[in-house]
Amino acid sequence: SSKPAKAAKNAVKTASKKIAEALTPEVPGAPGGTPTVEEPTTPHDPLPPKEEQGAPQTRTPTGAETGAPTTANGQQGAHLTTAQGARLRDTDHSLKAGPRGPTLLQDHHLREKITHFDHERIPERVVHARGAGAHGVFTAYGTAEQVTRAGFLKEGRETDVFVRFSTVLGSRGSADTVRDARGFATKFYTDEGTFDLVGNNMPVFFIQDAIKFPDIIHAAKPHPDREIPQAQSAHDTFWDFVSLHTEAQHHTLWNMSDRGIPRSYRTMEGFGVHTFRLVNEAGATALAKFHWKPKLGVHSLTWEEAQMLSGMDPDFHRRDLYDAIEAGAFPEWELGIQVLPDTPEETFAGIDLLDPTKIVPEELAAVQLVGKLTLNRTPTNFFAETEQVAFHLGHLPPGIDVTNDPLLQGRLFSYVDTQLTRLGGPNFSQIPINRPHAPVNDMLRDGFHQQAVHAGVAPYRPNSLDGGNPFPAGDDEHAFLDVPVTVTEAPKVRANPASFDDHYSQARLFWLSMSPVEKEHIIRAYTFELGKCYHQAIKERQLQSLANIDPELCAQVATGLGLPTPEPTVPLADVTPSPALSQVGGEWPADGRTVGVVVDPDGDLDDVAPVRAAVFAAGMVPLLIAPHGGVVGDLPVQRTFATGRSVEFDALLLAGAPAPAPDAVPAPDAGTTTVDPRVLLLVEECWRHAKAIGAWGAGTTVLEQVGVTDSPGVVTAGSGAQALASVQELMAAHRVWERFPASVA
Ligand code: HDE
Numbered sequence: 177s178s179k180p181a182k183a184a185k186n187a188v189k190t191a192s193k194k195i196a197e198a199l200t201p202e203v204p205g206a207p208g209g210t211p212t213v214e215e216p217t218t219p220h221d222p223l224p225p226k227e228e229q230g231a232p233q234t235r236t237p238t239g240a241e242t243g244a245p246t247t248a249n250g251q252q253g254a255h256l257t258t259a260q261g262a263r264l265r266d267t268d269h270s271l272k273a274g275p276r277g278p279t280l281l282q283d284h285h286l287r288e289k290i291t292h293f294d295h296e297r298i299p300e301r302v303v304h305a306r307g308a309g310a311h312g313v314f315t316a317y318g319t320a321e322q323v324t325r326a327g328f329l330k331e332g333r334e335t336d337v338f339v340r341f342s343t344v345l346g347s348r349g350s351a352d353t354v355r356d357a358r359g360f361a362t363k364f365y366t367d368e369g370t371f372d373l374v375g376n377n378m379p380v381f382f383i384q385d386a387i388k389f390p391d392i393i394h395a396a397k398p399h400p401d402r403e404i405p406q407a408q409s410a411h412d413t414f415w416d417f418v419s420l421h422t423e424a425q426h427h428t429l430w431n432m433s434d435r436g437i438p439r440s441y442r443t444m445e446g447f448g449v450h451t452f453r454l455v456n457e458a459g460a461t462a463l464a465k466f467h468w469k470p471k472l473g474v475h476s477l478t479w480e481e482a483q484m485l486s487g488m489d490p491d492f493h494r495r496d497l498y499d500a501i502e503a504g505a506f507p508e509w510e511l512g513i514q515v516l517p518d519t520p521e522e523t524f525a526g527i528d529l530l531d532p533t534k535i536v537p538e539e540l541a542a543v544q545l546v547g548k549l550t551l552n553r554t555p556t557n558f559f560a561e562t563e564q565v566a567f568h569l570g571h572l573p574p575g576i577d578v579t580n581d582p583l584l585q586g587r588l589f590s591y592v593d594t595q596l597t598r599l600g601g602p603n604f605s606q607i608p609i610n611r612p613h614a615p616v617n618d619m620l621r622d623g624f625h626q627q628a629v630h631a632g633v634a635p636y637r638p639n640s641l642d643g644g645n646p647f648p649a650g651d652d653e654h655a656f657l658d659v660p661v662t663v664t665e666a667p668k669v670r671a672n673p674a675s676f677d678d679h680y681s682q683a684r685l686f687w688l689s690m691s692p693v694e695k696e697h698i699i700r701a702y703t704f705e706l707g708k709c710y711h712q713a714i715k716e717r718q719l720q721s722l723a724n725i726d727p728e729l730c731a732q733v734a735t736g737l738g739l740p741t742p743e744p745t746v747p748l749a750d751v752t753p754s755p756a757l758s759q760v761g762g763e764w765p766a767d768g769r770t771v772g773v774v775v776d777p778d779g780d781l782d783d784v785a786p787v788r789a790a791v792f793a794a795g796m797v798p799l800l801i802a803p804h805g806g807v808v809g810d811l812p813v814q815r816t817f818a819t820g821r822s823v824e825f826d827a828l829l830l831a832g833a834p835a836p837a838p839d840a841v842p843a844p845d846a847g848t849t850t851v852d853p854r855v856l857l858l859v860e861e862c863w864r865h866a867k868a869i870g871a872w873g874a875g876t877t878v879l880e881q882v883g884v885t886d887s888p889g890v891v892t893a894g895s896g897a898q899a900l901a902s903v904q905e906l907m908a909a910h911r912v913w914e915r916f917p918a919s920v921a
Pocket residue numbers: 301302303304307340341342358359360361374375376381385386387389447448449450565566567583584586587590591592594595
């Protein structure tokens with residue numbers, strides 16, 4: 177090569193060497209320019225594994241423990257390793273050809289780390305994607321022993337459970353408080369096999385036949401072109417579907433009622449929806465409907481609270497559930513059954529028990545309580561447990577069987593099928609959260625993600641090699657019993673029984689069972705939802721269904737929409753209301769409720785500490801709200817005027833009247849008020865949402881400035897203790913109902 181070319185090459189060499197030197201960080205003790213990270217802690221001995229991280233049952237053909245290495249657990253040793261157990265020197269820098277050079281393909285640690293990350297997400301559930309789960313225990317009262325042979329319902333039996341609550345429509349990241357039905361799925365790990373009770377917080381369903389499920393879900397999910405709205409039923413395709421399928425009207429009415437916006441998972445009922453068939457020791461059968469009754473009563477948010485929470489705290493229900501459990505306020509439900517005679521007609525009081533759009537009013541068949549569920553432990557790992565849990569209606573113990581409800585029959589296919597895609601293969605029952613607590617001794621083998629190391633050579637039967645194992649169990653050995661129900665001879669058809677054509681009578685029953693304030697909320701919900709639809713024909717068609725349910729309901733919604741009120745096209749059903757359907761009128765414990773306490777750091781703080789202690793003593797959670805964070809006196813501040821909003825609190829106490837802070841949002845009436853406008857807003861909202869409000873001392877000034885001093889449920893007291901006592905009394909009714917306007921009787 178020529179001289180000038182050589183000189184140029186050398187110049188480049190020297191230049192790049194200089195640049196390299198300049199760029200090499202001078203880090204002591206780090207040859208090669210790799211900076212060491214200063215660790216916030218020093219390595220220590222491995223933490224003892226948490227109890228729930230212990231060995232899950234490993235499966236052998238005989239159901240015995242294998243003693244094989246168990247599933248790996250996170251962060252239990254001091255040293256970072258690869259997935260193969262090789263200790264690592266550095267996980268923060270990829271292996272490069274020099275500090276500024278390209279990354280080398282040979283960096284196996286980089287590739288392992290990124291590859292695993294790339295595959296961290298699994299498909300979300302096609303419905304019920306957004307959910308929260310918790311562990312607990314079910315204790316049987318023994319009151320179901322006459323009707324079912326199920327061992328877990330025998331007196332005193334304790335069974336581990338995992339419950340997952342969910343919304344139906346939204347994606348995994350959607351808000352908790354949207355208007356929707358809620359899933360209430362319970363896995364009972366019974367010693368006779370797992371029982372999954374996969375229910376909802378509403379006792380009826382939109383459709384009568386599983387074959388329509390893809391259709392209703394396509395209609396209810398976001399529109400396929402723009403993928404909006406998320407987790408909402410207030411859109412054209414939903415109302416198009418339900419107005420064209422009038423069998424959906426009963427469930428739609430439940431969704432439009434306060435049941436569609438629960439205050440908490442802890443204050444929801446649960447329902448198995450379908451009719452099941454129970455069989456006792458003697459082989460006698462009964463039909464049954466399952467109910468979950470919350471110890472705290474059934475309570476809801478107001479629509480405005482629900483909407484505000486979607487922005488303020490989209491995780492409101494999840495947080496509420498986990499906060500309650502961690503605080504020791506364990507949520508409880510009682511399991512109840514309505515026991516109905518197993519007649520050939522499969523009807524009760526004229527109600528077709530195979531029609532999942534119908535309830536049996538509790539006044540006609542009492543709900544008999546058979547056990548208690550207590551949720552007492554939050555998941556250790558959300559993904560491993562709540563995401564990977566797989567429910568299935570076909571997970572039945574001996575003593576509980578299915579009926580011919582065509583919705584139930586289709587579900588028996590769907591739940592296993594969907595897990596094949598969602599959990600990636602047929603071995604999902606080997607995932608720790610899904611492992612039965614009963615010994616497993618199946619002849620299922622191989623497949624993706626096989627976790628068991630099956631011994632033996634003869635997974636078939638009969639066989640003469642594995643000692644003949646396994647053998648079928650006899651009737652007296654806890655075998656599952658397919659109840660030998662007579663199947664009547666009938667032509668093969670795609671058709672429903674005639675009784676399924678009654679689409680309005682029970683919707684009317686529900687409407688007539690509501691109190692005036694609940695009716696008002698229903699009217700407003702329909703007016704909101706239909707008001708969000710663009711197509712006039714859809715609104716008109718839905719109004720027609722409302723006319724067939726109740727003319728007054730229809731007229732009020734029509735007025736709100738500015739549309740004429742149609743005449744009913746069917747005779748109005750003559751039904752007897754069911755008072756058990758109303759949420760209003762009782763008194764309940766206020767365990768785990770939140771009480772906001774507004775304090776003024778410059779005011780009189782004498783009563784604050786005792787009031788706070790008294791709220792705790794009452795099993796509720798006091799949250800101090802102050803102009804700034806940190807402490808007021810020596811009490812910790814949980815919410816500031818910037819971070820807190822009324823929707824977090826079930827009741828409000830005003831211990832002071834904080835003056836406007838420099839960072840307060842300017843209010844139009846500034847100058848006429850002496851209180852921080854954010855406190856005025858807090859009180860206004862609590863008042864509008866019919867929450868109990870109590871004030872003493874300077875706090876009463878706030879009430880005066882909002883103009884609510886003499887309003888129902890607003891208490892002015894001489895001391896903090898008195899204010900709390902009155903507020904607590906009001907909270908037993910959940911809300912100050914008389915504060916809501918009601919336009920219907
Ligand atoms: Fe489900 N449903 N469903 N469903 N369902 C699912 O299963 C389905 C129905 C319910 O927390 C899916 O694992 C069909 C009624 C709950 O993991 C899927 C039909 C009721 C959950 C499925 C129904 C429910 C699901 C989606 C019509 C109340 C969440 C992911 C015949 C009694 C369970 C999955 C959890 C989940 C199908 C109707 C409750 C696709 C075909 C009625 C609580 O299999």
